[in-house]
Amino acid sequence: xxxxxxxxxxxxxxxxxxxxxxxxxxxxxxxxxxxxxxxxxxxxxxxxxxxxxxxxxxxxxxxxxxxxxxxxxxxxxxxxxxxxxxxxxxxxxxxxxxxxxxxxxxxxxxxxxxxxxxxxxxxxxxxxxxxxxxxxxxxxxxxxxxxxxxxxxxxxxxxxxxxxxx
Numbered sequence: 639x640x641x642x643x644x645x646x647x648x649x650x651x652x653x654x655x656x657x658x659x660x661x662x663x664x665x666x667x668x669x670x671x672x673x674x675x676x677x678x679x680x681x682x683x684x685x686x687x688x689x690x691x692x693x694x695x696x697x698x699x700x701x702x703x704x705x706x707x708x709x710x711x712x713x714x715x716x717x718x719x720x721x722x723x724x725x726x727x728x729x730x731x732x733x734x735x736x737x738x739x740x741x742x743x744x745x746x747x748x749x750x751x752x753x754x755x756x757x758x759x760x761x762x763x764x765x766x767x768x769x770x771x772x773x774x775x776x777x778x779x780x781x782x783x784x785x786x787x788x789x790x791x792x793x794x795x796x797x798x799x800x801x802x803x804x
Contacts, residue, residue, distance in 0.1 A: 660716045661723055668723075672731055681728055688721045689762055696759035722765035729772060736777040742770025 671684075695717045746766030753760035775782040785791060 660712055664716075668727055672727060681732065685721065685724055685728065688724050692718055692721050692762055693759050718759055718761055719765075721762050722768070725765050725769040729769070734773050736774060736780065739770040739772070739774030739776075739782075742766050742773065744770075746770060 672681075695714065743766075746763045746769070749758070749763030749766055750760050751763075752758060753763050771782055774780050775786055777783060
């Protein structure tokens with residue numbers, strides 16, 4: 639990836655690793671931005687702006703995923719997934735009420751349904767669902783926590799990365 643930064647990427651199955659590398663290069667900027675934000679309200683405003691930006695870039699439909707992923711495609715994908723990355727940053731920086739997680743799950747499911755009918759960026763909906771699920775799973779008495787810590791889920795989790803590598 640780093641050596642062929644301007645060359646096409648011919649392994650379409652590794653597209654997420656390319657987006658991750660771009661994210662890790664951006665982390666220092668995100669950390670500085672989060673340090674500058676003193677109030678939680680600022681985080682919500684930035685999140686709303688990122689959702690709008692992501693929808694705008696998605697609406698431009700600048701690239702299509704073909705057999706080669708170019709540097710421009712990576713930047714496009716990074717902005718498509720940017721709200722999802724920011725959800726993770728928010729989870730690391732702030733504490734949220736457990737009940738908010740369930741609201742985000744419902745909002746995310748609604749967003750996914752709307753995205754499919756109006757051609758929006760459905761990744762934002764999935765990001766809301768995962769953000770809400772993670773938030774709800776922080777409560778040790780919640781059904782998501784009990785489900786994710788059950789023996790079958792731990793068993794699958796221990797093997798899933800190994801299966802990914804095959």
